[in-house]
Amino acid sequence: MPRTLIAPTTRLHTPWLEAHAEWGPGLHEDGFGLESTDDVESAQGFASWVARLNAKSDHATCRWIVEDERIQGGIALRHQLNERTGHIGYGIRPSARGRGLATWALGQILDQARVLTMDRVLLVCAADNAASAKTIEHNGGTLEETRPTEHSPVRRYWIELGQPHS
Numbered sequence: 001m002p003r004t005l006i007a008p009t010t011r012l013h014t015p016w017l018e019a020h021a022e023w024g025p026g027l028h029e030d031g032f033g034l035e036s037t038d039d040v041e042s043a044q045g046f047a048s049w050v051a052r053l054n055a056k057s058d059h060a061t062c063r064w065i066v067e068d069e070r071i072q073g074g075i076a077l078r079h080q081l082n083e084r085t086g087h088i089g090y091g092i093r094p095s096a097r098g099r100g101l102a103t104w105a106l107g108q109i110l111d112q113a114r115v116l117t118m119d120r121v122l123l124v125c126a127a128d129n130a131a132s133a134k135t136i137e138h139n140g141g142t143l144e145e146t147r148p149t150e151h152s153p154v155r156r157y158w159i160e161l162g163q164p165h166s
Helices: 010-023 043-058 101-115 130-138
Strands: 003-006 060-067 070-078 088-092 120-126 142-147 154-160
Touching: 003 101, 010 043, 010 060, 010 070, 043 060, 060 101, 070 101, 088 101, 088 120, 101 130, 120 130, 130 154
Parallel strands: none
Antiparallel strands: 003 060, 060 070, 070 088, 120 154, 142 154
16 A cells, blocks of 8 residues: 655545544644634635645644545644644554554655754654654654643653665
């Protein structure tokens, strides 16, 4: 199954809604840049949201993880450091987890960070999210610390961006 990272597009409205429905209610699709005020159900609202994501391209690179026209997840590279969420956030729809998609997508977005001449990036994941920690570590992440937050503890990882990581 060929996989690719693509910029958000209105062409994939229906597949995006299918992925969104699989996550269930709430705003937990990390990597999609979804805000509580975004109307993604209507064609017009979805088009506005996609336009907003693409307009932020000088501040963040948002990409959808797609296999055969099916959206499997999203990943976002913030060009400036956000101490709470880090430089990179990603999420994989529940039915697509465990197949290495996040590891692959993170490797791809790290290449984009190198193009932007970023020296290192911060990634933050829930302390109890072993799968995300493994994804980050596979891509060269070094644990800085586990830090308490108002909701639950998080792990903070740094990835140094020298040569591409295998």
